[in-house]
Each structure stands twice: as structure tokens, then as C-alpha cells.
Amino acid sequence: xxxxxxxxxxxxxxxxxxxxxxxxxxxxxxxxxxxxxxxxxxxxxxxxxxxxxxxxxxxxxxxxxxxxxxxxxxxxxxxxxxxxxxxxxxxxxxxxxxxxxxxxxxxxxxxxxxxxxxxxxxxxxxxxxxxxxxxxxxxxxxxxxxxxxxxx
Amino acid sequence: xxxxxxxxxxxxxxxxxxxxxxxxxxxxxxxxxxxxxxxxxxxxxxxxxxxxxxxxxxxxxxxxxxxxxxxxxxxxxxxxxxxxxxxxxxxxxxxxxxxxxxxxxxxxxxxxxxxxxxxxxxxxxxxxxxxxxxxxxxxxxxxxxxxxxxxx
DNA sequence: AGTGAATATAAATTCAAA
DNA sequence: TTTGAATTTATATTCACT
Numbered sequence: 001x002x003x004x005x006x007x008x009x010x011x012x013x014x015x016x017x018x019x020x021x022x023x024x025x026x027x028x029x030x031x032x033x034x035x036x037x038x039x040x041x042x043x044x045x046x047x048x049x050x051x052x053x054x055x056x057x058x059x060x061x062x063x064x065x066x067x068x069x070x071x072x073x074x075x076x077x078x079x080x081x082x083x084x085x086x087x088x089x090x091x092x093x094x095x096x097x098x099x100x101x102x103x104x105x106x107x108x109x110x111x112x113x114x115x116x117x118x119x120x121x122x123x124x125x126x127x128x129x130x131x132x133x134x135x136x137x138x139x140x141x142x143x144x145x146x147x148x149x150x151x152x
Numbered sequence: 153x154x155x156x157x158x159x160x161x162x163x164x165x166x167x168x169x170x171x172x173x174x175x176x177x178x179x180x181x182x183x184x185x186x187x188x189x190x191x192x193x194x195x196x197x198x199x200x201x202x203x204x205x206x207x208x209x210x211x212x213x214x215x216x217x218x219x220x221x222x223x224x225x226x227x228x229x230x231x232x233x234x235x236x237x238x239x240x241x242x243x244x245x246x247x248x249x250x251x252x253x254x255x256x257x258x259x260x261x262x263x264x265x266x267x268x269x270x271x272x273x274x275x276x277x278x279x280x281x282x283x284x285x286x287x288x289x290x291x292x293x294x295x296x297x298x299x300x301x302x303x304x
Numbered sequence: 305a306g307t308g309a310a311t312a313t314a315a316a317t318t319c320a321a322a
Numbered sequence: 323t324t325t326g327a328a329t330t331t332a333t334a335t336t337c338a339c340t
Contacts, residue, residue: 050202118239119246121275132241188326
């Protein structure tokens with residue numbers, strides 16, 4: 001299914017350096033997603049990934065830091081399938097997840113409102129999100145809550 | 153001169169939507185810079201411009217803030233080989249590391265400025281550093297930042 | 305709607321030159 | 323070191339099919 005593949009692509013490019021669509025295609029094939037370069041090209045367009053020139057003269061695909069709109073397209077599904085509840089105290093937000101899902105959720109949370117988030121730390125079923133200040137934390141909590149209840 | 157052309161490119165992509173290197177080449181030619189697509193490709197690599205997919209199904213070149221990848225291969229010691237960014241809020245500092253490197257970084261951080269540090273907690277790619285107070289955290293962040301940016 | 309095969313288009317690189 | 327012409331490589335799109 002396309003949605004699963006998209007999620008896989010996002011975590012792939014985060015963890016390994018992918019320089020071309022062919023590389024990405026091969027990784028996906030290894031993982032059981034039988035797709036061609038044409039589909040990878042479409043996926044990249046849909047996910048708004050960019051091919052970034054690196055210092056070493058290499059290129060790598062990466063997700064661009066998100067506005068809220070971009071975020072909802074990219075990570076909404078991941079979050080809504082991993083997060084169970086969210087609460088905050090002071091400038092910290094605790095995001096409770098299904099067992100073992102915290103790392104996956106943190107990947108998404110890291111890309112959300114980076115202006116509000118200082119850092120995240122994932123355990124097994126909990127992600128701690130350090131926000132810049134209390135109002136950032138409150139806002140963050142509010143938005144995540146929305147995403148949880150809005151499954152798609 | 154290359155520098156002038158680079159500056160021109162940066163202002164061009166900021167002001168008009170450029171979707172291909174050929175478009176950019178034509179604009180440059182109109183403005184008196186006689187260059188070919190080959191040079192434009194090199195310029196784009198040098199300036200680290202990215203071809204971003206837009207909502208409407210179009211593409212456009214844009215400048216992107218330099219990120220984690222800029223730092224790779226640059227560090228000399230263990231910290232400089234693992235830390236990518238650092239930020240603080242209140243008396244907490246979040247040290248972002250490469251995937252899987254947080255534990256290694258934390259070992260170093262524990263021994264660094266121990267007078268300011270109460271404790272550290274490492275996840276996979278983040279270390280939370282609990283500092284004695286806010287000014288300690290700020291100072292800690294400042295020093296690590298210097299360390300990171302003091303590359304080569 | 306989503307996809308692959310083929311193709312068209314775009315972009316990166318090689319090689320020679322200044 | 324910088325560049326253009328030619329080339330290779332990479333990527334986007336078209337078209338047919340599901």
C-alpha cells in the first residue's frame with residue numbers, strides 16, 4: 001500500500017543516506033516493496049523530499065523541515081498509529097505510545113514545529129519532548145491531541 | 153565572476169520561480185552571464201540549492217538552511233564525531249547526535265563541565281543534560297555550540 | 305487511484321581547453 | 323580553477339493497463 005511505502009521511505013532516508021531514486025528503489029525492493037523508479041519519483045514528489053547537495057560532493061534525499069501543513073501530510077499517519085496519549089508539565093511534553101513505538105513517533109515529532117521543540121528523547125513507549133517554553137509545550141500538546149483523535 | 157553569479161542566482165530564485173536549471177540558465181543569460189547548464193548544475197551544488205516539489209505539482213529551486221549533514225565527517229574527537237546540534241530550555245540542554253551515537257556522546261558530556269551538569273540521559277540520538285540552573289545550561293550550550301562549529 | 309515500461313526531460317559529470 | 327560541449331546518469335512524465 002502506498003501509505004506504508006511512504007512511511008518506509010521517510011524512515012529510510014532518515015536512517016541511511018540515499019543519493020538517487022534508484023538507490024531508494026533498491027532498498028524498497030529489498031524490503032518487499034516492488035516498485036520502479038517511476039513510482040519512487042512520484043513518491044518523492046508527493047512527500048516533497050528534496051535532493052540536497054552535501055559538503056562531500058554527494059547528494060542525499062531528505063525531508064524538508066515542515067510547516068504544519070507539510071507535517072500533516074507526512075507524519076500524521078505515523079503519529080496517529082503510534083501515540084496513545086499526550087500530556088505536558090511546564091515546558092516538557094510526555095507523549096505516550098504503544099509499546100516499542102516511541103522511536104518511530106519521535107522521528108515524526110522531531111520534525112514537528114522545530115521552532116517550538118528543543119529536543120526529543122524516546123524510550124520504549126514514551127517520548128519526552130523538551131519545548132522552548134511552557135506555551136510552546138501547551139500548543140504542542142494541543143496539536144498532537146488533535147492528530148491522535150483524527151485517525152486516517 | 154563566479155561570486156557575482158552566485159549572488160545573482162540566490163536573488164533570482166528568491167524572486168522568481170525557477171523550476172529547471174535550463175530556466176535558470178536562460179535568466180542568467182538574459183542578465184549577461186553567459187553560462188551553460190553544466191555550470192548552473194555546479195553552481196547549484198555549490199550553493200546547496202534544492203529542487204523542491206510544490207503543492208501545485210510544480211518544482212522550484214530554493215535555498216535551504218544548512219543542516220546536520222554539513223557537519224558530517226568534520227569532527228575530530230568523540231564528541232565532535234557524534235554531536236550534531238545543541239539547544240537548551242530552562243536548565244535542560246538537548247544534545248542531538250547521529251543515530252545511535254547518543255550514548256557515546258553522553259559519556260563525553262558527563263565528564264565535561266561536571267560542575268554545571270547534574271546528570272545526563274541518553275536515548276538513541278539525543279542526550280538530555282540536566283544542568284544545575286539556567287545559566288549553567290546556557291553556558292553549556294554555548295560551549296558545545298562552539299565546539300561543534302569549530303570544525304576542521 | 306496507482307503502477308510499470310518506455311520515453312522525454314533534466315541534471316551531473318567527463319574531458320578538453322583556456 | 324573555471325568553463326562549455328558532449329555525454330552519462332538521474333528524474334519526470336506519458337501512455338496503457340489495472
